[in-house]
Amino acid sequence: MASRSFWKGYLKLSLVTCAVTMAPATTESERVRFHTLNRKTGHRVESRYVDAITGRPVDPEDEARGYQRGEGDYVVIEDEDLAAVALDSARTIDIQTFVPKNSIGWVWYDTPHYLAPADQVGEEAFSVIREAMTASGTVGIARLVLYRRERAVLLDPRDRGIVLWTLRFGDEVREGPKPVKSREEDxxxxxxxxxxxxxxxxxxxxxxxxxxxxxxxxxxxxxxxxxxxxxxxxxKGEAPAxxxxxxxxxxxxxxxxxxxxxxxxxx
Structure with missing residues (x-):
């Protein structure tokens, strides 16, 4: 079953633009999940926010985002504040750079998504961008606001579509172990x-x-x-000696x- 799109915006390369949709390429919906129950009653247990000082439950309409700047001192950030600082990359994937297809190590790849044209009008522009990357053996690098952060993303042409990978941030990738020295084998x-x-x-x-x-x-x-x-x-199977x-x-x-x-x- 094809996954539903969760993001709509535009794919842009210089003056070429087309409307696109994006859907997750992977799913965890088939995983067995458990709920926390009250063993005595068999009823589900709900999580609720409570005031850290008074201990009283907080109604959803009273919940707010806060940035801590000191002990017990917070700056409240409203939805309007976040909208005011939104970047152009929130709705536009503007390809600024191309790199050789195999030049980015696997460790930088994070989460895959399927990118597709949103309508027939944009199919031609979408196809031209995809085919040009395929012919040149390159992938595109852009920036996109996704999952509440602006991220570097990689656009990889695959078959008749494009796979968009979010890339890990530089501070998320650790240095690998030292390579094992080669030895002459029989x-x-x-x-x-x-x-x-x-x-x-x-x-x-x-x-x-x-x-x-x-x-x-x-x-x-x-x-x-x-x-x-x-x-x-x-x-349990016996462990090998x-x-x-x-x-x-x-x-x-x-x-x-x-x-x-x-x-x-x-x-």
Whole structure:
């Protein structure tokens, strides 16, 4: 099922502009979620804001944003104040820079979104921008107010659309570990590892990313609904014994033999 757009605005490149919509590329709606209940009554528990000094509940209409500038001293910020300082990037994705497609490391990528033309009028301009990036092997960099902050975003042409990635801020990315020094390996050892990799290589399938825990939770919930009692506990698999591998070639031979045997016995 296609996701619904949650943002509408404009895609702009110099004097070329078109109306676009944006929708999340991922979802967590299928994840099993729990509510907090009152064990005695079985009723849901609600969260409410209370005054930190008086302890009394605060009505929603009395809630306000506050910026702390000192101990017990806050500046109240109204919706009108935020609107007054809104940036042009709140509704316009203005592509200012292009970079080679593979020049940005994966660690900078944050959240993906699907970008699409909002109407038939904008399809031509949208397609021209997308095809030009594809032909030049580049991705676009722009700024956009999203999730209450102005963010750098990357526009990646994919198939007949554009994927918009929010990029992480500079202070969110940590320096990676020091690279492991390369060591000269025996040609036979390298060949054995490649053979082991070959036995486990298969075409990509999204089914590889299923979450078995979610399935177990759904089975548990179904069992409790049906019988009114917890489902039988699953036996935990035995953890592999910790061993120190002394002869890597011997371990590789055994691994390849086991994997090759598995392939032969598969229907």
């Amino acid at each position: 040609g036979k050892t390298l060949a054995m590892v490649k053979r082991l990799i070959d036995t486990r290589t298969k075409p990509w399938d999204p089914a590889m990313l299923t979450d078995p825990v979610q399935g177990n939770l759904q089975d548990l919930i179904a069992a409790k609904e049906k019988a009114g009692r917890p489902a039988a506990k699953r036996k 910790a061993t120190n591998v002394i002869d890597i070639m011997d371990a590789l031979r055994k691994s390849v033999a086991a994997e090759t045997g598995k392939k032969k016995t598969r229907p």
